[in-house]
Every structure is written in structure tokens, then in C-alpha cells.
Amino acid sequence: MAEPATQASSHVGDDIIIEMAGVNKWYGDFHVLKNIDLTVYKGERIVICGPSGSGKSTLIRCINRLEEHQRGDIVVDGVTLGNDVRQVDQVRREVGMVFQHFNLFPHLSVLDNLTLAPIWVRKMPKREAEEIAMHYLTRVKIPEQAAKYPGQLSGGQQQRVAIARSLCMNPKIMLFDEPTSALDPEMIKEVLDVMVELAESGMTMLVVTHEMGFANKVADRVIFMDYGEIVEQNVPSEFFSNPKSERTKLFLSQILNH
Amino acid sequence: MSQEHATESAMARPPVTQVGAVRWLRENLFSGWLNTTLTLLTIYILYVALPPLLDWVIFNAAISGTDRDNCTYAGACWVFVKVRFWQFMYGFYPEPERWRVNVVFIIGILGVASLLTSRVPTKAKLIVGVCMLTIFPVFAVVMFGGGVFGLEYIETSQWGGLFLTLTVASAAMVGSFPLGMVLAIGRRSKLPVVKTFCVCFIEFFRGVPLITILFMASVMVPLFLPEGLTLDKLARAIIGITIFNSAYMAEVIRGGLQSIPKGQYEAAHALGLSYWQGMGLIILPQALKAVIPGLVNTFIGLFKDTTLIYIIGIFDLLGMVQASFRDTKWLGLAFEGYAFIMLVFWIFCYSMSKYSQYLERKLNTGHKS
Numbered sequence: 001m002a003e004p005a006t007q008a009s010s011h012v013g014d015d016i017i018i019e020m021a022g023v024n025k026w027y028g029d030f031h032v033l034k035n036i037d038l039t040v041y042k043g044e045r046i047v048i049c050g051p052s053g054s055g056k057s058t059l060i061r062c063i064n065r066l067e068e069h070q071r072g073d074i075v076v077d078g079v080t081l082g083n084d085v086r087q088v089d090q091v092r093r094e095v096g097m098v099f100q101h102f103n104l105f106p107h108l109s110v111l112d113n114l115t116l117a118p119i120w121v122r123k124m125p126k127r128e129a130e131e132i133a134m135h136y137l138t139r140v141k142i143p144e145q146a147a148k149y150p151g152q153l154s155g156g157q158q159q160r161v162a163i164a165r166s167l168c169m170n171p172k173i174m175l176f177d178e179p180t181s182a183l184d185p186e187m188i189k190e191v192l193d194v195m196v197e198l199a200e201s202g203m204t205m206l207v208v209t210h211e212m213g214f215a216n217k218v219a220d221r222v223i224f225m226d227y228g229e230i231v232e233q234n235v236p237s238e239f240f241s242n243p244k245s246e247r248t249k250l251f252l253s254q255i256l257n258h
Numbered sequence: 259m260s261q262e263h264a265t266e267s268a269m270a271r272p273p274v275t276q277v278g279a280v281r282w283l284r285e286n287l288f289s290g291w292l293n294t295t296l297t298l299l300t301i302y303i304l305y306v307a308l309p310p311l312l313d314w315v316i317f318n319a320a321i322s323g324t325d326r327d328n329c330t331y332a333g334a335c336w337v338f339v340k341v342r343f344w345q346f347m348y349g350f351y352p353e354p355e356r357w358r359v360n361v362v363f364i365i366g367i368l369g370v371a372s373l374l375t376s377r378v379p380t381k382a383k384l385i386v387g388v389c390m391l392t393i394f395p396v397f398a399v400v401m402f403g404g405g406v407f408g409l410e411y412i413e414t415s416q417w418g419g420l421f422l423t424l425t426v427a428s429a430a431m432v433g434s435f436p437l438g439m440v441l442a443i444g445r446r447s448k449l450p451v452v453k454t455f456c457v458c459f460i461e462f463f464r465g466v467p468l469i470t471i472l473f474m475a476s477v478m479v480p481l482f483l484p485e486g487l488t489l490d491k492l493a494r495a496i497i498g499i500t501i502f503n504s505a506y507m508a509e510v511i512r513g514g515l516q517s518i519p520k521g522q523y524e525a526a527h528a529l530g531l532s533y534w535q536g537m538g539l540i541i542l543p544q545a546l547k548a549v550i551p552g553l554v555n556t557f558i559g560l561f562k563d564t565t566l567i568y569i570i571g572i573f574d575l576l577g578m579v580q581a582s583f584r585d586t587k588w589l590g591l592a593f594e595g596y597a598f599i600m601l602v603f604w605i606f607c608y609s610m611s612k613y614s615q616y617l618e619r620k621l622n623t624g625h626k627s
Contacts, residue, residue: 066524093530103525106623107544116539117529149623169529 012220015042017173017204018063023072025058032058033069034228040173045205047215047236050225051251056208059225060175063206064095077172093121096166100178102158104150110137110161111146114168122169129168136164140194156187160194167198174198176207210255216240224248315597326587338591339598342582346598349418349573355410358401359421366428369394374613376620391432398425414492418573420602426496426574427561433500434560435553438507443537445512456508463505469566471498476570495567503560510552514545547621554614558607575599 018040025033032055040046048056061067062074065081065088074081076091105113114133118124124132137143140160142153150158159179166174176195180188192214199205199218209215215222215236222239224232224247232239232248243249287297318333321340329335339346348356369390372378378386402425405411417425444456463471475498476491483489518541526536546553568577579595582588 064528066527089530089532092528095528097525097528099521099525099528101521103519103521105522105525105540105544107547107621117531120535120539121530151623165529 011043011202013042016040017042017044017077018206019073019075020062021073023062023069023074025055025062025067025069025071032228033062036072036230038223038230040204040206042172043202043204045199045203045218045220046207046223047219047221048206048208048223048225049210049212049215049251049255050231054225055228056225057177060097060177060206060208063173063175064092064097066097093169094172095175096169096171096173097175097177098159098162098166098179100181102150102155102162102182104158104162104165106150108149109146110142110148110150110153113150113161114165117165117169132168133164136167137161139167139197140164141190154187155183156190159183159187159191163191163194163198173204173206176205176209178208178210180209180211212240212252212256224251226251329591334594334597335591336594338582338588338594342579342588345419345582346575346578347419348421349578350416351412351418351421352410352416355404355412358404358409362398362401363421363424366390366394366398395429395432414490415572417492419578420575422492422572423564423574423576426492426499426564426567429496430499430503430560430564431557433496434502434504434507437500437504438511439542441504441508442511442515445508446515460505460508463502464509468499468502468563469569471502472566472570474498491570492572495570495572499560499564499567503556503563506556506559507553510549510556511545513552514547514549515541517548518544547618550614550618550621554610558610561607561610562603575602 016039018038020036020038023033023036023038024031036059038059048059050056058067062069062081063076069081077094079087079091081088081091104110105116108116111130111133114136115126115129118129118132119126122129134143134146137146140163142157142160145153145157145161150161153161163179179195180191183191188211192211195205195207195214196218207214207219219236221233222236223230224239224243224245226247232243232245234244239248240252243252286293288294314333316333318330319336320328320330320333321336322328323337324341325337326335328337344353344356348359351359369386372386373383373390400406401409402417403412403414441456441460444452445460447453447456472495475494479489479494522540522544523536526540531539564574565576567574568580573581576599579599583592583595
């Protein structure tokens with residue numbers, strides 16, 4: 001696998017923030033991740049695509065250890081992920097995650113969803129946490145929904161709340177696990193707009209998505225996975241116009257022509 | 259244009275023929291031959307059964323006077339309940355000392371009421387809650403039992419009546435709820451030792467009759483206790499009821515825990531919350547909310563099950579009433595006694611049910627995940 005041409009973009013620094021080396025994972029006998037080597041630089045925006053079951057979600061879920069890997073090393077922001085709970089918690093504090101099904105806390109108001117982790121994990125005073133929460137709600141353009149409950153919002157609004165909730169922890173890395181797959185078509189744009197804005201602010205992002213327009217617009221690197229392997233990775237212009245492997249070509253023809 | 263507008267506003271309301279009492283009767287009571295038959299049958303049964311029942315309970319019943327001679331044989335003799343009323347409430351607790359019980363109950367009711375209403379701010383509730391769980395039980399035991407601060411010592415065998423029923427029930431409820439939570443969480447634990455212990459505990463105590471536990475608590479436990487250590491019979495009975503009900507409680511709560519989608523755990527973890535923070539702030543509040551009907555069911559069951567302590571010689575409300583049947587002056591008045599017990603228990607249980615319905619409405623945030 002050739003080193004990808006990522007250093008071209010000016011916002012990507014030389015500091016490595018995620019380092020995965022020889023990562024393997026099995027579900028029982030099923031080998032979902034095969035020898036994954038991946039280096040992510042600070043400020044880099046990576047889009048991961050691939051057919052379903054290719055291991056792309058599992059890959060990013062290993063980065064905050066929602067899934068355990070069984071072989072290889074994962075170092076996030078200088079912390080090695082292993083069985084040490086404190087180190088795992090330390091990583092999770094710095095890594096935000098947005099899920100396909102939003103996973104907002106339905107029993108808490110939008111504002112409480114946002115302030116919960118800063119208050120309990122960062123030990124922030126309530127008033128300060130609320131100020132920060134309102135700042136991010138404004139950034140995702142729904143400050144007027146603060147007092148409502150998640151069940152009263154549309155899917156697009158819920159996903160934007162979920163993004164704001166992660167941002168309130170001031171993470172160094174944001175992981176997106178198919179953030180628009182559960183949304184009605186007319187709501188996809190409002191979520192993608194928020195993500196584009198976030199990318200422009202210099203956040204390190206790993207995004208599992210099939211939104212190729214988004215990849216083309218903001219990604220520094222597109223990774224294609226199949227059968228638990230990284231098949232190909234490249235800058236978007238090259239990736240889309242000049243895919244190298246047959247599997248990538250087939251995948252692109254399928255999702256771009258549907 | 260105006261005609262169009264008129265039809266539109268007419269469409270906004272149902273036609274007049276669709277509303278009114280006649281319409282309601284026809285739709286709900288006489289909508290078909292089966293419904294009509296059932297309605298008529300119900301009216302007939304009420305016609306046959308209700309008048310005699312009302313005669314016995316109210317119209318032919320005796321309420322005035324203080325003597326057996328005031329009883330009529332046509333209806334209930336509430337004189338019996340009236341005369342014995344305070345004994346049913348306090349048991350053999352000496353009359354001059356009953357103010358102690360009253361003080362504890364007034365404080366207890368105020369404390370619980372302030373926790374249950376939404377008007378009291380959360381911070382104040384927290385303080386009241388902590389006090390109710392720590393200082394209040396000690397205060398109650400000291401007040402009831404005495405023997406210190408110049409209060410006359412009153413043995414637990416003299417405690418009785420509704421006062422004892424409520425004491426046993428509240429102590430067992432307050433004890434079995436957190437114990438049930440711990441057992442439910444433990445049963446879902448990944449640690450084999452914790453899990454096995456919780457499974458065995460739950461399956462054992464759920465599998466044996468409460469009455470056997472009470473007998474064991476009253477007879478066997480003293481034999482096993484180390485020399486010099488004694489535990490009051492009443493305390494043993496409360497512990498028995500607590501443990502028994504915590505097993506039921508655990509299974510109800512486990513049902514709630516299982517209804518919480520995996521994504522909630524993942525979101526809690528991804529935000530950096532620890533296991534216990536996630537449990538306490540995210541999972542348990544939702545799980546408990548989901549099983550309010552089941553929890554209240556268990557609470558009501560516990561409350562009524564406390565009557566079984568009568569069998570090991572503790573005179574709760576049922577025990578006091580039954581003991582009073584043996585008074586030769588008042589022989590043959592069991593119906594009145596049991597009817598009174600039913601009324602008292604029904605009032606408490608129905609209140610619990612009503613409160614749980616209010617709680618469900620209040621906590622409904624319109625989200626089904």
C-alpha cells in the first residue's frame with residue numbers, strides 16, 4: 001500500500017493523532033478487520049467508504065474502543081488503547097462520536113443532553129456548560145430547540161443536536177458513523193452543511209459515509225474498504241477519477257450510478 | 259368564494275348528529291345485539307346485588323353508640339370498628355405515648371410529600387431525600403422504641419395495628435428498591451462471580467414462599483446468630499420481606515434495563531462517562547421509567563404481603579383486627595373487621611396506583627426509542 005498523498009493540504013499538520021498498526025479483529029470466526037495500518041494527521045479529514053459489512057464502522061468504533069481489537073496497536077493522541085479503563089476513558093474524552101441513529105438521551109432535554117458530559121466528565125460548572133451548549137446549538141442552527149426533548153425534533157435536528165453534544169466536550173477528533181443514513185433525503189443537506197462547516201474549522205474528522213459529494217468537497221483522503229481491508233486510499237480527485245483497483249471501480253460505479 | 263369558505267369551516271367541526279349523550283349511549287352501550295344484551299345483563303345484576311349491599315353497608319348499619327347492644331342484625335355493626343378504631347391504628351402501644359408515633363408519621367408524610375410533588379426544587383428534594391434515608395429511620399426507631407432521652411421504653415411486641423403495617427411496608431419498600439436495582443444490574447454484569455451470586459439470590463428468594471422466609475426469620479435465624487447478638491423479631495421480619503421483594507423488584511428492573519437500546523450505552527461511553535455514571539444518569543432513569551407499572555405492582559404486592567407477619571405473632575393491622583374477634587363481647591363481627599381492613603388497604607394501594615399514573619404522564623417525553 002502506497003503512502004497516500006495527504007500532505008498537500010495546508011491545514012494538515014505533521015503531528016500524528018491516530019496511529020493504527022497491524023490491527024485485527026474477529027467476531028467469533030468472522031475476520032472483520034485484517035491488518036489495518038492507518039495514520040491520521042492532525043486536522044485531516046478522512047472519508048471511509050465501502051460496501052456494507054466491509055468493516056468501516058468497526059474500524060472507527062475501534063478508535064474510541066466501542067469495539068475491542070484483538071491484535072495490533074491503536075494509539076490515539078499518544079494514548080495506547082488496551083484493557084486499562086482509565087486510558088480508554090481518557091481517549092473517549094477527546095474523541096467525539098456521531099451515530100447513525102443519533103442516540104440522543106430521550107429522557108433529557110436537548111440542553112441537558114449537551115451539558116451532561118461536560119458537567120459529569122469535565123466537572124464543569126453548570127452555568128459554563130450551558131453557555132457552551134448554547135454556543136454549539138447556535139452553530140448547528142437550532143438554539144431555539146434547547147428546552148425541547150429529542151422526541152419532539154425531526155431526524156435532521158436530532159442529528160445536529162448529536163453533533164453539538166459531541167462538540168461540547170471540545171474533542172480533538174470527531175468520528176461519524178454513517179451520520180446521514182437514517183435521515184430522510186430532505187434532511188441530509190442540513191446535517192452535511194454542519195459537517196462541512198466543522199471540517200472548515202480544522203477539526204480532525206473520520207467519516208464513514210456514502211455521500212460522495214461530501215467526500216469530494218471536504219475530504220483530504222478517501223479510503224475504500226472491502227472485506228475488512230483497506231483496498232485503496234487517495235486524495236478525492238484521484239480516487240474518483242482514477243481508481244486503481246477493480247473492486248473500487250465496481251463500488252464507485254454502483255453508488256454513483258444508482 | 260364565500261360559499262367555498264363556508265363549506266371549509268363546516269368541515270372543521272364534526273356534524274351535530276355525531277355528538278351528545280344519546281349518541282354516546284348508542285355507540286357504547288347499545289351498538290349491537292351482543293353489546294345490548296351485556297348492557298341489560300349488567301343493569302340487572304346491579305339491580306339485584308346493589309340494594310342489599312348498600313343496605314348492609316349503609317342504610318341498615320349501626321354506627322352510633324359504644325356497645326354491642328347498639329348493633330342491629332339487619333346490617334353491619336360499625337360500632338365495633340369505631341370502638342376498636344384506635345387499637346387498630348396503634349396496636350398495644352400505650353395510649354399516653356402514642357404522640358410519639360404521630361410525630362414520626364407527620365414528619366414522614368411531610369417528607370415523602372415534598373419528594374413526590376414537583377413544586378419543591380430539586381436541590382431541596384436532594385437534602386430532604388438524604389435526610390429521609392439517613393436521619394429519619396434512626397429518629398423513627400428512637401421515637402417508637404424509646405429507652406433514651408427520657409422516653410419510656412416500649413417493646414416491639416407492643417407495636418401494632420396500621421402503624422406497624424405502614425412501618426414494615428415503608429422500611430421494606432425503601433430497602434428492597436435499591437437492593438433490587440443492584441441485583442438487576444449485577445445479573446447483567448460481565449463479571450461471572452457477581453452475575454452468579456445475583457442469579458442465585460434472585461432465583462432462590464423468588465422461588466420460595468414468603469411465609470417460609472418469615473418462619474425462618476422468626477425461628478431459625480436466632481439459632482444461627484452468634485452468641486450475644488440478638489436481632490429483634492420485627493427487624494428480622496422486615497429484613498425477610500425486604501429480601502423477598504428485592505428479588506421481584508430485580509426482575510422488574512432487569513426487564514427495564516433490557517428495553518434500553520444498545521445505542522444509549524454506546525453514546526454514554528463515547529462521551530467519556532464511566533460505567534456507573536452511564537448507569538445512573540442514562541440507563542437507570544430510562545429503565546425505571548419504562549417499568550413504573552411493574553414497580554408499582556410489586557410495591558402494592560409488598561404492601562399487602564406485610565399482613566403475613568401476623569402468622570409469626572406480630573400484630574399488624576390484620577393481626578389486631580383478628581385478635582379483636584376473640585373478644586367475647588364482640589363475637590361474630592368478622593365481616594365488619596375484614597371489610598374495614600379491605601377499605602384501609604384499598605385506600606393506600608389505590609393512592610399508589612394513582613400516583614404512578616401521574617408519574618408516567620409527567621415523565622413522558624414523547625419519545626419511544
